[in-house]
Amino acid sequence: VSDPIWKKGAISLDEAVQTFCAADDVVIDRAFFLADIAASKAHADGLVRIGVLSEGEGQVIGEALGALGQRFTEGTFELDARYEDGQSAIESVLIDELGDVGRKIHTGRSRNDQVLVAVRLWLRDRLDDARAHTLAAAEALLLRARATERVPMPGYTHLQPAMPTSLGAWHAGHAEGLLDSAQALGAARELVNANPLGSGSGFGVNLALDRDGVARDLEMARSVVVAQTAQTSRGKLELFCLQALHLATLDVRRLAWDLSLFQMSELAFVRLPDAYTTGSSLMPNKRNPDVVELLRALPAVVEGALAETQAILNLPSSYHRDLQGTKAPLVRAFSRALQGIMLVPRLVEACGWNEERMAAAITPDMHATDRALELVKEGVPFRDAYVRAAKEIPALGARTPAQSLQARVSLGGAANLGLDRLEARLRALR
Amino acid sequence: VSDPIWKKGAISLDEAVQTFCAADDVVIDRAFFLADIAASKAHADGLVRIGVLSEGEGQVIGEALGALGQRFTEGTFELDARYEDGQSAIESVLIDELGDVGRKIHTGRSRNDQVLVAVRLWLRDRLDDARAHTLAAAEALLLRARATERVPMPGYTHLQPAMPTSLGAWHAGHAEGLLDSAQALGAARELVNANPLGSGSGFGVNLALDRDGVARDLEMARSVVVAQTAQTSRGKLELFCLQALHLATLDVRRLAWDLSLFQMSELAFVRLPDAYTTGSSLMPNKRNPDVVELLRALPAVVEGALAETQAILNLPSSYHRDLQGTKAPLVRAFSRALQGIMLVPRLVEACGWNEERMAAAITPDMHATDRALELVKEGVPFRDAYVRAAKEIPALGARTPAQSLQARVSLGGAANLGLDRLEARLRALR
Amino acid sequence: VSDPIWKKGAISLDEAVQTFCAADDVVIDRAFFLADIAASKAHADGLVRIGVLSEGEGQVIGEALGALGQRFTEGTFELDARYEDGQSAIESVLIDELGDVGRKIHTGRSRNDQVLVAVRLWLRDRLDDARAHTLAAAEALLLRARATERVPMPGYTHLQPAMPTSLGAWHAGHAEGLLDSAQALGAARELVNANPLGSGSGFGVNLALDRDGVARDLEMARSVVVAQTAQTSRGKLELFCLQALHLATLDVRRLAWDLSLFQMSELAFVRLPDAYTTGSSLMPNKRNPDVVELLRALPAVVEGALAETQAILNLPSSYHRDLQGTKAPLVRAFSRALQGIMLVPRLVEACGWNEERMAAAITPDMHATDRALELVKEGVPFRDAYVRAAKEIPALGARTPAQSLQARVSLGGAANLGLDRLEARLRALR
């Protein structure tokens, strides 16, 4: 392991200081390591194109980087506290292996440069993952919506019985929310997918770096133009990506809240599969919906990450070490959120719905709104119809939920769920 | 003023309860009132198309709504505590003026329906405002960037002298950040611009509402399909819009921080116009950069609004009164942020830069990176070049900032700021 | 209205800038105005004691301040945009009324000084209010706990039936949480109750101000010693006070959540009084628990205020105009939270509990834990007892809730609620 490049003399860094500075930075960098290697490869290829590296040098560096990535993936190279951070590790390995050629890799870039590009590449992948899982959840819900379109279910507002609805509408409603979130994740990806590499320390360098070429090699849609912007985007982009992710976790929370409520023994609309529940260590009679509750808590990690990132950014332009703190919450939030979102499709498929319980919970008063609007169709002004319908509630007991649902013909109502439209949007978002 | 439609009997609502429930809800609704009127008009037109209202009824309702909007704008109609909220006010006015015809306006919609569509229409406008102001700020900065492309300026990282840069790069860097934020604001607009009207209470209604027609009349790109989604999008969309707005305020804060720093008497790179400073009530010698400091605080209101909105959303699906609390922070954050962002163009134009002070602050050591990379071009491996350049610092005093800037030829460096590209992106985002 | 003291020349402040700077600062200052007047009086008295004002000058200033407070309270003096802020208003009125004597009031203090002391005085009162309301809520709950000690109620964890408990335990449990919060509010008060006046602009002044005497006059327990600390406590103290307030709103939210759940028609454990519910504009059949839902949202305003204040404080020492932004969220959060907390005692008293429904909801399996622990008392290791009890559930149907409660003899269990202890703590916290 070579010394940090900036370590000039015999200064012994005090241990507590070093612990504090390092934090678990190098461990967090494991998340970004493969992205850093890929970007280092693209950087080296760019240096070849402008003649700073020879073709041969580019080749051996490329091979060494490839091998390092391989060993890291296989677990034979461990990124740990021997290295100051992931960025230094790459240079250190290349120097150890390639000597003077390795000493050339850091030409025209800073460690911040490396972090910026690696974080963007990693984020692009995580946003793609998040979008894929979000769309998979939407797809599972839409499939269930098709299958349950005619299953009556009591609709609540304020946790109070409101109107009959259908299990299909419930499934489709959650699906459409996820489509919105997938769109937001896509918008975040677009913002992220620009190459910051080549910004140096935020002021560019006196080399004719082929920045657009590097962007192309990394399959990025454009270059971040100004060197300063590449640096000051740090944290800001992360916030936008976290917010898009947050939307998806909010969808999951709504779904989880509903299930948590619907599985109460007093409602018993749904039975969660045993694999999604656990017991109590004290009470022999319990089966607890732990998975659903942990899914309900999913937004918390993202909100924590948002707050932690926000707290750092009150700074003048360009790099300050404070910004190191933006990495940990980002990794933590995406890892946890993805772990949760990916469970949704199978959870949705595994729920056992009790149609009798749901039908029985639809009480006569819940038909009052239907009745009021029928009176409207007969010419009664709505406000008068509203009063009359309230009085007629006792007479509404003969109505069936099915009748109510059949009449819900506006787009998005139980009789007209617009599933085709949602499926088309799902396909377009893929 | 008519009674609230749901007020059935002689229940006297206790005053403290009423104060607590009303909060300043009706005052906040002033922000959304014109949007609510516009959506009410579209709703009425839709009811005409499906035969619930006659052409004549639709016409008088439309005229009454138009007149109400006019009076509200002129200040002759005050939306105040006589009404429970803005939504009720519209119905109440129509009933007072049109009698039975007025009693028909609320057919097939709920107050939540009204809030949902009005908030989306209002947000669409505010996002457009935010984008316009953000792009105006970017444009002002790009203009200054053109004019100051060759003005040397010391570049800092960690608040320490780093490398020479140019005032043009500084301006362009801030401009590009704002372009990113404008793109995010556009993405938020896309998500918002869908019609929720017709969701009833989240379960649709037994009328064949022409929801897509209403969407068209409101110039919305699509309908929110599922009735439940229209309701559960509440708060979630607001968060995404607030986050996009947040990005723009973060840009403004960075700019303000830089100015706050650069105007310190020890640096004196910039003099803020007197109109942007104030004095001290105790110290006769002070001129304080208050505007810049208040701009630096701009993200705070948005972060407060994000947290306030987040705190409400941990709820099962469909409407709960808790959600009323999403309106106030939204209005507060957009109002304040817009007030601030719109000041940026003139602030940027009015700054007086001191080129001598900036040039003088570029010390010989700041050329060391240039020197290291020159050695690289001569074939020295970067790491060795780095060590040699550090030793040569005393000899770098003869270099001029201009030389340094001219050599910064990579895209986004001082000699190649890519202003054409930024201007093209600015135009595309308009 | 006199000009701002720092306005030296003919600079015309641009209107948009002025709007942005003023925000609604002067309106917010209404909250602090009486505290500012009281502190101004104490400051003037202090100036008399050190000979800067004559006895006679102190007297006329005191009288003018008293009259101003009176007029403000009566509504004949309006603090509005004629004044830059509340602090300037006081000086301006004194100058208009007393001429040269009025010109002396600002001796040895800055506007920040005024803000600091006024905010602390105001906060002290609000913390006292919050504590009083919190303790009143605890008291109402303890009274109900006494009355309902023997009323069985199903106990839930994970929203699943767990064990029998009592309505008394539920009431007492909420009461004790509020006692904790009252203690936190008291701790915040202790931190706040120190006199910052006399710090000048954070560096003291060349007068022998009688700071401890002013503290005594304002009934503050001590002086903030160092001038710089007085300034840098800005925002930090606010956060601690907001957090103490937050705890109380969290208690209210838990209570509200329980009521929201218990009033579901499927449970129907509690009926909220009509004065605490409202109807729907669309659905004739609804009575919605709006008050309880708005109480559930109470922490949101406080969390928003915490975030907004946090966002401002990332600054070097001493005053920056950014800090103006700490006032609005503070006032907003305390006003709203107090409005809500004060409703709790009457809400608690007005709830109509349905003892039959609660008793009926206690199913045989909920006695399994009791049974397991009985086996333990017979010598069976708990883990084995747990397994046996699970098998014996069908046989537990003969047990009554009353039996179960009587055996809950540990401190804090249903048969030993420790109400005396809680009442004693309540008295001690007053």
Add this chain to the structure above:
Amino acid sequence: VSDPIWKKGAISLDEAVQTFCAADDVVIDRAFFLADIAASKAHADGLVRIGVLSEGEGQVIGEALGALGQRFTEGTFELDARYEDGQSAIESVLIDELGDVGRKIHTGRSRNDQVLVAVRLWLRDRLDDARAHTLAAAEALLLRARATERVPMPGYTHLQPAMPTSLGAWHAGHAEGLLDSAQALGAARELVNANPLGSGSGFGVNLALDRDGVARDLEMARSVVVAQTAQTSRGKLELFCLQALHLATLDVRRLAWDLSLFQMSELAFVRLPDAYTTGSSLMPNKRNPDVVELLRALPAVVEGALAETQAILNLPSSYHRDLQGTKAPLVRAFSRALQGIMLVPRLVEACGWNEERMAAAITPDMHATDRALELVKEGVPFRDAYVRAAKEIPALGARTPAQSLQARVSLGGAANLGLDRLEARLRALR
């Protein structure tokens, strides 16, 4: 390793579900493990006192727990994914080692009980640590304040030159802020130091647990009385403790911000020791104040933890699995904050101040406030004195900083820093 106690049959928990549920819960529990062991010992002793365990059983359990703690501390027992969580691990080890006797340890307690008491014990220690480090930082600052009482330093507001102050005032000012925070940490400790053990699942148990005796053994000041409160305090107490910790990190941030600013080469008031700086990987000329910048970022982790915890708590009473998520942010925030706060004493001692640079930065205009107040002492009304002093600025060049400081005689001014008083408060807070 024994099976989880609640695992009744052959249900195979799906792996992704298990990963999601476990998260790194068992790893986080390492923080609480020794506290859990100590509380388990106290619980066993309590069971002995009420006859549920024999003296002999209590003894072997106590010994086995002691040995487990020892092995854990030495590293020969690893708390890892073999166990569901730390709580289960203790029971599992006891059963493996003691058979039937081990099966008795969980009598009358739930895992939540264990978590509650372990978290409170752990928090009590961490709050003590935080208070000790905070007071150590204050002490170091007060020592430096004594030594630098007469060293002039320019005072800034709005980052603009304001008035002369002293380096002693700067040190003392930061010290006093830390004393406030130590007081807040003490208040949090008082709230935390109450025994929740014996609450069962929030409803007590049918055993006569000696809860006050257990409290005494754990050196806790009182018992949490109501079983329900013990459970619903979860998260709420954590927030209050985090907020107290937050205050201390805000103090550190202010200090770090000042140092970051004062070490700018344009000011050069302070030189940070080399051990507290690092270099750049690209720029050979840099020494960056990384430690100070990371200290400036210290509040971020705490703000993240506050937000993450807040996001979870919007729940009805009693336990839900969501609450598991309160542990990780708590451990993260305290660990990081303590790592940082403990560096402050040595940082403060190691700073090299440049008295010449500071003296030279005190410009004539900074004496204007002194001059105005001198005129006041001669009888000129302050407002007129202010105007005259502004005009006299050119004549103030002859004044020395020392003169200015000597006249700052109010408590907390440079000539009267009140260090005795601060030292006394420091001692009282220990």
